[in-house]
Amino acid sequence: MKKQMLSAALVAMLVAPAMAQNLAVVNGKPVPSSRVKALQQQLEASGRPVTPEIMVQIKEELIAREVFMQEAKKRGLDASDDYKNQLELARQTILIRQLFADFQKKNPVTDADIKAEYDKFVKENSGKEYRARHILVEKEDEAKALIADIKKGAKFEDLARKVSKDPGSGANGGDLDWAAAGSYVAEFSDAMVKLNKGQMTDVPVKSQFGFHIIRVDDVRDAELPKLSDVKPQIAQQLQQQKLSSFQEGLRSKAKIQ
8 A cells, every 4th residue: 555655656747747737737748838838938028927817818819729729630730731831931920030039139230220310410410490381382383472462461371371381380381490591402402591580581592392491480500309318219210220220131141033
């Protein structure tokens, strides 16, 4: 009797580690616990917190998958061409994702990279910002007539709402909000920067869009965000640029017939 009890205890000791490696055994086939970790990592990578309740759902999901997989194989669906084609596409997607993740891990964006990109941004965007209004029309004669009306006392904002062909600013009395001169086409920008605060163009300004009447309501030094405020966005942008260059490099070296 004692020998039987001892044997049972030994069996339990040997089985316990094996069971710990499996989430469950479905119809005699073990479901490895490693699948739990893999699915958990996928959820965490997508930004979803994995709570104890989610862990229970993960385990139930994996057991259900095993049940359904066994049934699909029993019906021979794993031998179909459709399944094999989809399996190959899924394999490619996973392997390519691993390739890109490996590249990004070995080629991280550094603080020096981010600072250099920020300095470039500051250099290109520093200077003046303009709060301008404009009225856009199709014909030069019409623009000249509107300038004459404004000089006689007609209100710029009212005319913009009435006749401007720019639907966005026209509805707001021609208001273009604050922007750097480089935000506009060259003809518009060149004319605008010559105006002082409160001044309007004396002659229509022609661009690819038509004829503009421009008024500058205010001028200020450009307000740029601090490095700390835009660091995550810059890092993401540079990371994407590195990855795109890597992808293009591989494609350019590949022999495609």
